[in-house]
Amino acid sequence: MHILNIESATNFSGGVNQLIINVLGLKKKGHKVSVACVYGSPVYERLKDKGIEFVFIDEDKVFKSALIIRNFLKNNDVDIVHTHHSKGHKMGLIACLFRKKEKLVVQRSVMFPALDLFKYHNPRIDMFLANSIAVKDVLERYLVNPKKISVIYSAVDYEKLKGVDRNKARREIGVEGFTFGVVGNYSDFKGHDIALRAFAKLKRDDVRLVFIGKDTEKLKDKVISLGVEDRVKIFSFVPDAYRLIAGFDVLVIPSLKESFPNVAIESFLLKTPVIGTDVGGIPELLKDGRGIIAKPYVDGLKMAMEKALEIDLDGIRNKAFEFAIDNLTADKKVEKLEKLYYELLK
Incomplete structure:
Protein backbone atom coordinates (compact mmCIF):
# COMPACT_ATOMS: atom_id res chain seq x y z
CA MET A 1 0.00 0.00 0.00
CA HIS A 2 0.91 3.64 -0.42
CA ILE A 3 -0.42 5.78 2.44
CA LEU A 4 -0.34 9.59 2.46
CA ASN A 5 -0.67 11.14 5.91
CA ILE A 6 -1.67 14.81 6.16
CA GLU A 7 -0.56 16.64 9.31
CA SER A 8 -0.85 20.43 9.42
CA ALA A 9 0.27 20.91 13.03
CA THR A 10 3.35 23.00 13.81
CA ASN A 11 3.57 22.02 17.50
CA PHE A 12 4.33 18.66 19.03
CA SER A 13 1.31 16.94 20.62
CA GLY A 14 -0.07 13.54 21.46
CA GLY A 15 -1.73 13.46 18.05
CA VAL A 16 1.55 14.18 16.29
CA ASN A 17 3.19 11.40 18.27
CA GLN A 18 0.47 8.98 17.14
CA LEU A 19 1.07 9.91 13.50
CA ILE A 20 4.79 9.22 13.91
CA ILE A 21 3.99 5.81 15.42
CA ASN A 22 1.70 5.04 12.45
CA VAL A 23 4.24 6.14 9.84
CA LEU A 24 7.21 4.25 11.27
CA GLY A 25 5.15 1.12 12.00
CA LEU A 26 3.65 0.93 8.52
CA LYS A 27 7.02 1.60 6.87
CA LYS A 28 8.52 -1.21 8.94
CA LYS A 29 5.82 -3.51 7.54
CA GLY A 30 6.95 -2.70 4.00
CA HIS A 31 4.37 -0.12 2.97
CA LYS A 32 5.20 3.11 1.20
CA VAL A 33 4.37 6.02 3.48
CA SER A 34 4.37 9.71 2.52
CA VAL A 35 3.66 12.70 4.76
CA ALA A 36 2.20 16.09 3.88
CA CYS A 37 3.35 18.48 6.61
CA VAL A 38 4.84 21.90 7.30
CA TYR A 39 8.57 22.16 6.61
CA GLY A 40 10.46 22.39 9.92
CA SER A 41 7.50 21.11 11.95
CA PRO A 42 7.96 18.44 14.65
CA VAL A 43 6.62 15.84 12.23
CA TYR A 44 9.24 16.73 9.64
CA GLU A 45 12.09 16.97 12.16
CA ARG A 46 11.34 13.58 13.68
CA LEU A 47 10.85 11.76 10.37
CA LYS A 48 13.28 13.51 8.02
CA ASP A 49 15.98 10.84 8.42
CA LYS A 50 13.59 7.87 8.24
CA GLY A 51 13.29 7.49 4.46
CA ILE A 52 9.89 9.19 4.26
CA GLU A 53 8.74 11.18 1.21
CA PHE A 54 7.41 14.63 2.15
CA VAL A 55 4.89 16.99 0.59
CA PHE A 56 5.22 20.47 2.07
CA ILE A 57 2.08 22.40 2.95
CA ASP A 58 1.21 25.66 4.71
CA GLU A 59 -0.86 25.45 7.90
CA ASP A 60 -2.41 28.87 7.24
CA LYS A 61 -3.25 28.33 3.56
CA VAL A 62 -5.73 25.48 3.52
CA PHE A 63 -6.92 25.74 -0.09
CA LYS A 64 -3.42 26.21 -1.52
CA SER A 65 -2.19 23.24 0.50
CA ALA A 66 -5.12 21.15 -0.71
CA LEU A 67 -4.12 21.88 -4.31
CA ILE A 68 -0.53 20.83 -3.57
CA ILE A 69 -1.81 17.57 -2.09
CA ARG A 70 -4.19 17.04 -5.01
CA ASN A 71 -1.31 17.44 -7.45
CA PHE A 72 0.68 14.86 -5.48
CA LEU A 73 -2.25 12.43 -5.72
CA LYS A 74 -2.46 12.93 -9.49
CA ASN A 75 1.22 12.08 -9.91
CA ASN A 76 1.50 9.21 -7.43
CA ASP A 77 -0.30 5.92 -6.94
CA VAL A 78 -1.76 6.53 -3.47
CA ASP A 79 -4.20 4.07 -1.89
CA ILE A 80 -5.03 5.68 1.46
CA VAL A 81 -5.18 9.34 2.49
CA HIS A 82 -5.19 9.61 6.29
CA THR A 83 -5.78 13.11 7.68
CA HIS A 84 -4.82 14.37 11.15
CA HIS A 85 -6.01 17.47 13.02
CA SER A 86 -8.71 19.88 11.89
CA LYS A 87 -6.91 21.76 9.10
CA GLY A 88 -5.38 18.56 7.77
CA HIS A 89 -8.89 17.10 7.64
CA LYS A 90 -10.11 19.99 5.52
CA MET A 91 -7.06 19.92 3.23
CA GLY A 92 -7.45 16.21 2.60
CA LEU A 93 -11.16 16.47 1.96
CA ILE A 94 -10.74 19.26 -0.61
CA ALA A 95 -7.82 17.43 -2.24
CA CYS A 96 -9.86 14.24 -2.62
CA LEU A 97 -13.09 15.77 -3.87
CA PHE A 98 -14.23 14.17 -7.16
CA ARG A 99 -11.36 11.67 -6.96
CA LYS A 100 -12.53 8.07 -6.58
CA LYS A 101 -9.32 6.08 -6.26
CA GLU A 102 -8.01 6.99 -2.83
CA LYS A 103 -9.77 5.95 0.36
CA LEU A 104 -10.07 8.91 2.74
CA VAL A 105 -9.61 8.23 6.46
CA VAL A 106 -10.17 11.07 8.95
CA GLN A 107 -8.50 10.78 12.35
CA ARG A 108 -10.61 12.07 15.23
CA SER A 109 -8.94 12.29 18.64
CA VAL A 110 -10.74 15.12 20.45
CA MET A 111 -13.99 15.46 22.38
CA PHE A 112 -15.08 18.72 20.74
CA PRO A 113 -18.44 18.94 18.90
CA ALA A 114 -18.46 17.82 15.24
CA LEU A 115 -20.40 20.81 13.91
CA ASP A 116 -19.00 21.41 10.41
CA LEU A 117 -21.39 19.72 7.96
CA PHE A 118 -18.85 19.83 5.11
CA LYS A 119 -16.22 18.07 7.21
CA TYR A 120 -18.31 15.54 9.11
CA HIS A 121 -21.18 14.65 6.78
CA ASN A 122 -19.34 14.63 3.48
CA PRO A 123 -19.92 11.42 1.48
CA ARG A 124 -16.32 11.57 0.19
CA ILE A 125 -15.08 10.43 3.61
CA ASP A 126 -14.71 6.66 3.73
CA MET A 127 -13.93 6.26 7.43
CA PHE A 128 -13.60 8.24 10.66
CA LEU A 129 -10.99 6.73 12.94
CA ALA A 130 -11.67 7.53 16.62
CA ASN A 131 -9.02 6.95 19.26
CA SER A 132 -11.56 5.96 21.92
CA ILE A 133 -15.16 4.86 22.30
CA ALA A 134 -15.83 8.22 23.94
CA VAL A 135 -14.78 10.03 20.74
CA LYS A 136 -16.90 7.64 18.67
CA ASP A 137 -19.88 8.52 20.87
CA VAL A 138 -19.33 12.25 20.23
CA LEU A 139 -19.31 11.69 16.46
CA GLU A 140 -22.51 9.66 16.65
CA ARG A 141 -24.11 12.34 18.83
CA TYR A 142 -23.57 14.75 15.93
CA LEU A 143 -25.19 12.28 13.53
CA VAL A 144 -22.06 10.96 11.81
CA ASN A 145 -22.92 7.61 10.22
CA PRO A 146 -21.95 4.90 12.79
CA LYS A 147 -21.01 2.55 9.94
CA LYS A 148 -18.29 5.01 8.99
CA ILE A 149 -16.66 5.09 12.43
CA SER A 150 -13.97 2.69 13.66
CA VAL A 151 -12.07 2.77 16.94
CA ILE A 152 -8.35 2.10 17.26
CA TYR A 153 -6.83 3.11 20.57
CA SER A 154 -3.81 5.36 20.74
CA ALA A 155 -0.56 3.58 21.54
CA VAL A 156 2.99 4.00 22.81
CA ASP A 157 6.30 2.66 21.52
CA TYR A 158 7.08 0.27 24.36
Whole structure:
Protein backbone atom coordinates (compact mmCIF):
# COMPACT_ATOMS: atom_id res chain seq x y z
CA MET A 1 0.00 0.00 0.00
CA HIS A 2 0.91 3.64 -0.42
CA ILE A 3 -0.42 5.78 2.44
CA LEU A 4 -0.34 9.59 2.46
CA ASN A 5 -0.67 11.14 5.91
CA ILE A 6 -1.67 14.81 6.16
CA GLU A 7 -0.56 16.64 9.31
CA SER A 8 -0.85 20.43 9.42
CA ALA A 9 0.27 20.91 13.03
CA THR A 10 3.35 23.00 13.81
CA ASN A 11 3.57 22.02 17.50
CA PHE A 12 4.33 18.66 19.03
CA SER A 13 1.31 16.94 20.62
CA GLY A 14 -0.07 13.54 21.46
CA GLY A 15 -1.73 13.46 18.05
CA VAL A 16 1.55 14.18 16.29
CA ASN A 17 3.19 11.40 18.27
CA GLN A 18 0.47 8.98 17.14
CA LEU A 19 1.07 9.91 13.50
CA ILE A 20 4.79 9.22 13.91
CA ILE A 21 3.99 5.81 15.42
CA ASN A 22 1.70 5.04 12.45
CA VAL A 23 4.24 6.14 9.84
CA LEU A 24 7.21 4.25 11.27
CA GLY A 25 5.15 1.12 12.00
CA LEU A 26 3.65 0.93 8.52
CA LYS A 27 7.02 1.60 6.87
CA LYS A 28 8.52 -1.21 8.94
CA LYS A 29 5.82 -3.51 7.54
CA GLY A 30 6.95 -2.70 4.00
CA HIS A 31 4.37 -0.12 2.97
CA LYS A 32 5.20 3.11 1.20
CA VAL A 33 4.37 6.02 3.48
CA SER A 34 4.37 9.71 2.52
CA VAL A 35 3.66 12.70 4.76
CA ALA A 36 2.20 16.09 3.88
CA CYS A 37 3.35 18.48 6.61
CA VAL A 38 4.84 21.90 7.30
CA TYR A 39 8.57 22.16 6.61
CA GLY A 40 10.46 22.39 9.92
CA SER A 41 7.50 21.11 11.95
CA PRO A 42 7.96 18.44 14.65
CA VAL A 43 6.62 15.84 12.23
CA TYR A 44 9.24 16.73 9.64
CA GLU A 45 12.09 16.97 12.16
CA ARG A 46 11.34 13.58 13.68
CA LEU A 47 10.85 11.76 10.37
CA LYS A 48 13.28 13.51 8.02
CA ASP A 49 15.98 10.84 8.42
CA LYS A 50 13.59 7.87 8.24
CA GLY A 51 13.29 7.49 4.46
CA ILE A 52 9.89 9.19 4.26
CA GLU A 53 8.74 11.18 1.21
CA PHE A 54 7.41 14.63 2.15
CA VAL A 55 4.89 16.99 0.59
CA PHE A 56 5.22 20.47 2.07
CA ILE A 57 2.08 22.40 2.95
CA ASP A 58 1.21 25.66 4.71
CA GLU A 59 -0.86 25.45 7.90
CA ASP A 60 -2.41 28.87 7.24
CA LYS A 61 -3.25 28.33 3.56
CA VAL A 62 -5.73 25.48 3.52
CA PHE A 63 -6.92 25.74 -0.09
CA LYS A 64 -3.42 26.21 -1.52
CA SER A 65 -2.19 23.24 0.50
CA ALA A 66 -5.12 21.15 -0.71
CA LEU A 67 -4.12 21.88 -4.31
CA ILE A 68 -0.53 20.83 -3.57
CA ILE A 69 -1.81 17.57 -2.09
CA ARG A 70 -4.19 17.04 -5.01
CA ASN A 71 -1.31 17.44 -7.45
CA PHE A 72 0.68 14.86 -5.48
CA LEU A 73 -2.25 12.43 -5.72
CA LYS A 74 -2.46 12.93 -9.49
CA ASN A 75 1.22 12.08 -9.91
CA ASN A 76 1.50 9.21 -7.43
CA ASP A 77 -0.30 5.92 -6.94
CA VAL A 78 -1.76 6.53 -3.47
CA ASP A 79 -4.20 4.07 -1.89
CA ILE A 80 -5.03 5.68 1.46
CA VAL A 81 -5.18 9.34 2.49
CA HIS A 82 -5.19 9.61 6.29
CA THR A 83 -5.78 13.11 7.68
CA HIS A 84 -4.82 14.37 11.15
CA HIS A 85 -6.01 17.47 13.02
CA SER A 86 -8.71 19.88 11.89
CA LYS A 87 -6.91 21.76 9.10
CA GLY A 88 -5.38 18.56 7.77
CA HIS A 89 -8.89 17.10 7.64
CA LYS A 90 -10.11 19.99 5.52
CA MET A 91 -7.06 19.92 3.23
CA GLY A 92 -7.45 16.21 2.60
CA LEU A 93 -11.16 16.47 1.96
CA ILE A 94 -10.74 19.26 -0.61
CA ALA A 95 -7.82 17.43 -2.24
CA CYS A 96 -9.86 14.24 -2.62
CA LEU A 97 -13.09 15.77 -3.87
CA PHE A 98 -14.23 14.17 -7.16
CA ARG A 99 -11.36 11.67 -6.96
CA LYS A 100 -12.53 8.07 -6.58
CA LYS A 101 -9.32 6.08 -6.26
CA GLU A 102 -8.01 6.99 -2.83
CA LYS A 103 -9.77 5.95 0.36
CA LEU A 104 -10.07 8.91 2.74
CA VAL A 105 -9.61 8.23 6.46
CA VAL A 106 -10.17 11.07 8.95
CA GLN A 107 -8.50 10.78 12.35
CA ARG A 108 -10.61 12.07 15.23
CA SER A 109 -8.94 12.29 18.64
CA VAL A 110 -10.74 15.12 20.45
CA MET A 111 -13.99 15.46 22.38
CA PHE A 112 -15.08 18.72 20.74
CA PRO A 113 -18.44 18.94 18.90
CA ALA A 114 -18.46 17.82 15.24
CA LEU A 115 -20.40 20.81 13.91
CA ASP A 116 -19.00 21.41 10.41
CA LEU A 117 -21.39 19.72 7.96
CA PHE A 118 -18.85 19.83 5.11
CA LYS A 119 -16.22 18.07 7.21
CA TYR A 120 -18.31 15.54 9.11
CA HIS A 121 -21.18 14.65 6.78
CA ASN A 122 -19.34 14.63 3.48
CA PRO A 123 -19.92 11.42 1.48
CA ARG A 124 -16.32 11.57 0.19
CA ILE A 125 -15.08 10.43 3.61
CA ASP A 126 -14.71 6.66 3.73
CA MET A 127 -13.93 6.26 7.43
CA PHE A 128 -13.60 8.24 10.66
CA LEU A 129 -10.99 6.73 12.94
CA ALA A 130 -11.67 7.53 16.62
CA ASN A 131 -9.02 6.95 19.26
CA SER A 132 -11.56 5.96 21.92
CA ILE A 133 -15.16 4.86 22.30
CA ALA A 134 -15.83 8.22 23.94
CA VAL A 135 -14.78 10.03 20.74
CA LYS A 136 -16.90 7.64 18.67
CA ASP A 137 -19.88 8.52 20.87
CA VAL A 138 -19.33 12.25 20.23
CA LEU A 139 -19.31 11.69 16.46
CA GLU A 140 -22.51 9.66 16.65
CA ARG A 141 -24.11 12.34 18.83
CA TYR A 142 -23.57 14.75 15.93
CA LEU A 143 -25.19 12.28 13.53
CA VAL A 144 -22.06 10.96 11.81
CA ASN A 145 -22.92 7.61 10.22
CA PRO A 146 -21.95 4.90 12.79
CA LYS A 147 -21.01 2.55 9.94
CA LYS A 148 -18.29 5.01 8.99
CA ILE A 149 -16.66 5.09 12.43
CA SER A 150 -13.97 2.69 13.66
CA VAL A 151 -12.07 2.77 16.94
CA ILE A 152 -8.35 2.10 17.26
CA TYR A 153 -6.83 3.11 20.57
CA SER A 154 -3.81 5.36 20.74
CA ALA A 155 -0.56 3.58 21.54
CA VAL A 156 2.99 4.00 22.81
CA ASP A 157 6.30 2.66 21.52
CA TYR A 158 7.08 0.27 24.36
CA GLU A 159 10.68 -0.19 23.24
CA LYS A 160 11.56 3.42 24.13
CA LEU A 161 10.24 2.90 27.66
CA LYS A 162 12.22 -0.22 28.47
CA GLY A 163 15.35 1.73 29.33
CA VAL A 164 13.63 4.12 31.75
CA ASP A 165 15.07 3.82 35.26
CA ARG A 166 12.90 4.70 38.28
CA ASN A 167 15.81 5.61 40.54
CA LYS A 168 17.34 7.89 37.92
CA ALA A 169 13.94 9.54 37.33
CA ARG A 170 13.51 10.04 41.05
CA ARG A 171 16.90 11.72 41.32
CA GLU A 172 16.13 14.01 38.39
CA ILE A 173 12.81 15.04 39.91
CA GLY A 174 14.62 15.70 43.18
CA VAL A 175 11.86 14.87 45.65
CA GLU A 176 11.49 12.59 48.65
CA GLY A 177 8.36 10.93 49.97
CA PHE A 178 5.18 9.83 48.20
CA THR A 179 4.92 11.84 44.97
CA PHE A 180 1.94 12.63 42.75
CA GLY A 181 2.78 13.87 39.25
CA VAL A 182 0.83 15.76 36.58
CA VAL A 183 2.22 15.72 33.03
CA GLY A 184 0.65 17.92 30.37
CA ASN A 185 0.75 21.41 28.90
CA TYR A 186 -1.18 23.95 30.96
CA SER A 187 -4.66 24.81 29.69
CA ASP A 188 -8.10 25.52 31.08
CA PHE A 189 -9.44 22.03 30.35
CA LYS A 190 -6.43 20.02 31.59
CA GLY A 191 -7.35 20.58 35.24
CA HIS A 192 -3.99 21.64 36.66
CA ASP A 193 -5.63 24.12 39.05
CA ILE A 194 -8.03 21.46 40.33
CA ALA A 195 -5.17 19.05 41.00
CA LEU A 196 -3.23 21.74 42.87
CA ARG A 197 -6.19 22.71 45.06
CA ALA A 198 -7.00 19.06 45.77
CA PHE A 199 -3.41 18.42 46.79
CA ALA A 200 -3.38 21.49 49.07
CA LYS A 201 -6.43 20.11 50.91
CA LEU A 202 -4.59 16.87 51.74
CA LYS A 203 -2.68 18.63 54.55
CA ARG A 204 0.10 16.05 54.33
CA ASP A 205 3.64 17.33 54.84
CA ASP A 206 5.13 13.99 53.69
CA VAL A 207 3.54 14.05 50.23
CA ARG A 208 4.75 15.90 47.13
CA LEU A 209 3.21 17.10 43.85
CA VAL A 210 5.15 17.64 40.61
CA PHE A 211 3.93 19.46 37.48
CA ILE A 212 5.62 18.90 34.11
CA GLY A 213 4.46 20.63 30.93
CA LYS A 214 4.57 23.79 28.88
CA ASP A 215 3.27 26.90 30.71
CA THR A 216 2.83 25.09 34.03
CA GLU A 217 4.93 27.89 35.57
CA LYS A 218 1.68 29.87 35.47
CA LEU A 219 0.75 27.91 38.60
CA LYS A 220 3.53 29.43 40.73
CA ASP A 221 1.47 32.28 42.22
CA LYS A 222 -1.33 29.87 43.09
CA VAL A 223 1.16 27.50 44.72
CA ILE A 224 2.38 30.35 46.94
CA SER A 225 -1.13 31.56 47.77
CA LEU A 226 -2.08 28.04 48.88
CA GLY A 227 1.03 27.81 51.07
CA VAL A 228 2.35 24.60 49.50
CA GLU A 229 5.50 25.92 47.81
CA ASP A 230 7.67 23.58 49.92
CA ARG A 231 5.73 20.54 48.65
CA VAL A 232 5.14 21.38 44.98
CA LYS A 233 7.70 21.41 42.16
CA ILE A 234 7.10 22.86 38.69
CA PHE A 235 9.35 21.82 35.80
CA SER A 236 7.59 23.49 32.86
CA PHE A 237 8.38 21.79 29.52
CA VAL A 238 10.67 18.73 29.68
CA PRO A 239 11.67 16.88 26.48
CA ASP A 240 10.67 13.22 26.55
CA ALA A 241 8.81 13.72 29.83
CA TYR A 242 7.90 10.03 29.93
CA ARG A 243 11.36 9.47 31.45
CA LEU A 244 10.20 11.12 34.66
CA ILE A 245 6.83 9.39 35.00
CA ALA A 246 8.64 6.37 36.43
CA GLY A 247 9.73 8.62 39.33
CA PHE A 248 6.14 9.28 40.43
CA ASP A 249 4.30 7.06 42.88
CA VAL A 250 1.06 8.00 41.12
CA LEU A 251 0.32 9.92 37.93
CA VAL A 252 -2.70 12.24 38.15
CA ILE A 253 -4.76 13.14 35.05
CA PRO A 254 -7.13 15.89 36.29
CA SER A 255 -8.59 16.78 32.88
CA LEU A 256 -12.04 18.27 32.39
CA LYS A 257 -12.05 17.11 28.75
CA GLU A 258 -9.90 14.29 27.36
CA SER A 259 -10.18 11.77 24.55
CA PHE A 260 -7.54 9.15 25.34
CA PRO A 261 -4.42 10.43 27.14
CA ASN A 262 -1.10 9.12 25.85
CA VAL A 263 0.47 9.87 29.22
CA ALA A 264 -1.79 7.25 30.83
CA ILE A 265 -0.57 4.60 28.39
CA GLU A 266 3.05 5.50 29.16
CA SER A 267 2.27 5.22 32.88
CA PHE A 268 0.67 1.80 32.41
CA LEU A 269 3.76 0.50 30.65
CA LEU A 270 6.07 2.10 33.23
CA LYS A 271 4.01 0.51 36.02
CA THR A 272 3.13 3.89 37.54
CA PRO A 273 -0.47 3.80 38.86
CA VAL A 274 -2.90 6.39 37.51
CA ILE A 275 -5.63 8.57 38.97
CA GLY A 276 -7.87 10.01 36.26
CA THR A 277 -11.06 12.02 36.12
CA ASP A 278 -14.33 10.49 34.98
CA VAL A 279 -14.38 12.29 31.61
CA GLY A 280 -13.98 11.34 27.95
CA GLY A 281 -11.93 8.22 27.28
CA ILE A 282 -10.20 8.14 30.68
CA PRO A 283 -12.68 5.67 32.25
CA GLU A 284 -12.13 3.30 29.31
CA LEU A 285 -8.51 3.09 30.36
CA LEU A 286 -8.94 2.95 34.14
CA LYS A 287 -11.99 0.70 34.49
CA ASP A 288 -11.81 -2.90 35.74
CA GLY A 289 -9.30 -2.03 38.43
CA ARG A 290 -6.65 -0.51 36.13
CA GLY A 291 -6.65 2.84 37.94
CA ILE A 292 -8.47 5.13 40.34
CA ILE A 293 -11.33 7.09 38.76
CA ALA A 294 -12.07 10.49 40.31
CA LYS A 295 -14.91 12.96 39.94
CA PRO A 296 -13.66 16.03 38.02
CA TYR A 297 -13.69 18.53 40.85
CA VAL A 298 -11.45 19.39 43.81
CA ASP A 299 -12.97 17.15 46.48
CA GLY A 300 -13.29 14.28 44.00
CA LEU A 301 -9.56 14.40 43.22
CA LYS A 302 -8.71 14.84 46.90
CA MET A 303 -10.63 11.65 47.73
CA ALA A 304 -8.83 9.78 44.95
CA MET A 305 -5.44 10.98 46.23
CA GLU A 306 -6.35 9.88 49.74
CA LYS A 307 -7.32 6.46 48.40
CA ALA A 308 -3.99 6.14 46.59
CA LEU A 309 -2.18 6.89 49.85
CA GLU A 310 -4.13 4.24 51.73
CA ILE A 311 -4.33 1.19 49.46
CA ASP A 312 -1.85 -1.32 48.07
CA LEU A 313 -1.27 -0.14 44.48
CA ASP A 314 0.31 -3.35 43.16
CA GLY A 315 -2.99 -4.76 41.87
CA ILE A 316 -3.71 -1.60 39.88
CA ARG A 317 -0.15 -1.50 38.59
CA ASN A 318 -0.20 -5.09 37.31
CA LYS A 319 -3.66 -4.96 35.71
CA ALA A 320 -2.81 -1.74 33.88
CA PHE A 321 0.49 -3.11 32.60
CA GLU A 322 -1.11 -6.30 31.27
CA PHE A 323 -3.87 -4.34 29.52
CA ALA A 324 -1.33 -2.02 27.89
CA ILE A 325 0.84 -4.87 26.66
CA ASP A 326 -2.20 -6.57 25.13
CA ASN A 327 -3.82 -3.47 23.61
CA LEU A 328 -1.78 -0.27 23.67
CA THR A 329 1.64 -0.88 22.17
CA ALA A 330 2.68 0.58 18.82
CA ASP A 331 2.89 -2.87 17.22
CA LYS A 332 -0.68 -3.73 18.25
CA LYS A 333 -1.98 -0.42 16.93
CA VAL A 334 -0.23 -0.68 13.56
CA GLU A 335 -1.57 -4.23 13.06
CA LYS A 336 -5.13 -2.94 13.54
CA LEU A 337 -4.52 0.08 11.31
CA GLU A 338 -3.11 -2.05 8.51
CA LYS A 339 -6.12 -4.37 8.74
CA LEU A 340 -8.52 -1.40 8.54
CA TYR A 341 -6.78 -0.04 5.45
CA TYR A 342 -6.96 -3.41 3.69
CA GLU A 343 -10.68 -3.72 4.50
CA LEU A 344 -11.32 -0.29 2.98
CA LEU A 345 -9.49 -1.28 -0.20
CA LYS A 346 -11.48 -4.47 -0.76
